[in-house]
Amino acid sequence: xxLLPILTAPDPRLKVMSKPVAxxxxxxxxxxxxxxxxxxxxxxxxxxxPQVGVPKRVIVMDLARHGEKPNPIMLANPxxxxxxxxxxxxxxxxxSVPDQYSEVSRPKxxxxxxxxxxxxxxxxxxxxxxxxxxxxxxxxxxxxxFIDRLSSLRRNIILRKLxxxxxxxxxx
Ligand code: K1U
Ligand code: ZN
Numbered sequence: 022x023x024l025l026p027i028l029t030a031p032d033p034r035l036k037v038m039s040k041p042v043a044x045x046x047x048x049x050x051x052x053x054x055x056x057x058x059x060x061x062x063x064x065x066x067x068x069x070x071p072q073v074g075v076p077k078r079v080i081v082m083d084l085a086r087h088g089e090k091p092n093p094i095m096l097a098n099p100x101x102x103x104x105x106x107x108x109x110x111x112x113x114x115x116x117s118v119p120d121q122y123s124e125v126s127r128p129k130x131x132x133x134x135x136x137x138x139x140x141x142x143x144x145x146x147x148x149x150x151x152x153x154x155x156x157x158x159x160x161x162x163x164x165x166x167f168i169d170r171l172s173s174l175r176r177n178i179i180l181r182k183l184x185x186x187x188x189x190x191x192x193x
Pocket of ligand 2: 117
C-alpha cells in the first residue's frame with residue numbers, strides 16, 4: 022500500500038467536481054486501500070479522493086477511536102438520498118485545512134446510497150458525528166471545503182493563515 026501526498030487549501034484541485042466511478046474494480050480498490058492507509062497515517066477520520074489529487078467520487082472513513090477495533094468504511098459514488106430537516110452543529114477539521122477547526126451546522130441525519138468495495142449498491146443510515154463526516158467527505162467530491170460553509174470573513178482569515186504557514190514552511 023502507498024501513502025499519498027495530501028493537497029492543502031487553497032490548491033485549485035480541491036475545488037473541482039469529481040467524476041463518478043464506472044465500476045469498483047481492482048484499480049479503485051487499490052485507490053481505496055491507499056487512501057485508507059494515508060488517512061490512518063495522518064490520524065484523520067476520513068479522506069476523499071480529490072484530497073490526494075484524484076478527481077473520482079471515492080471516500081474512506083473510520084470513526085473508531087484509539088484502542089478500538091478499526092471500522093473502515095470505503096464508498097464509491099456516495100449520494101445523499103435523504104436528509105433530516107433537523108440540523109446539528111459539530112466542530113470540523115480537515116486534513117486539507119491543517120490545524121484549523123470551526124463549528125459547522127449540517128443535517129443531523131442522512132441516508133446515503135453508494136457502491137461498496139465489491140461494487141454492490143448499498144444504502145446506509147447515518148446520524149450525528151457519522152452523518153457530519155459523511156457530508157464533509159461528500160462535499161469534497163463536489164469541490165466544497167468546510168471553510169466554504171463559514172462566513173467569508175472567517176474563511177478568509179483561515180485561508181490567509183494557511184498561505185502564511187505554507188510560506189514559512191517553504192525552503193528559502
Ligand atoms: O480531511 C478530511 O476530510 C478528514 C476530516 C474528517 C472530519 C473530521 C471532523 C469533522 C468532520 C470531518 C478529519 O479527519 S480532520 C482531523 C481530525 O481528526 C478531527 C478534526 C476535528 C475534530 C475531530 C477530529
Ligand atoms: Zn476534509
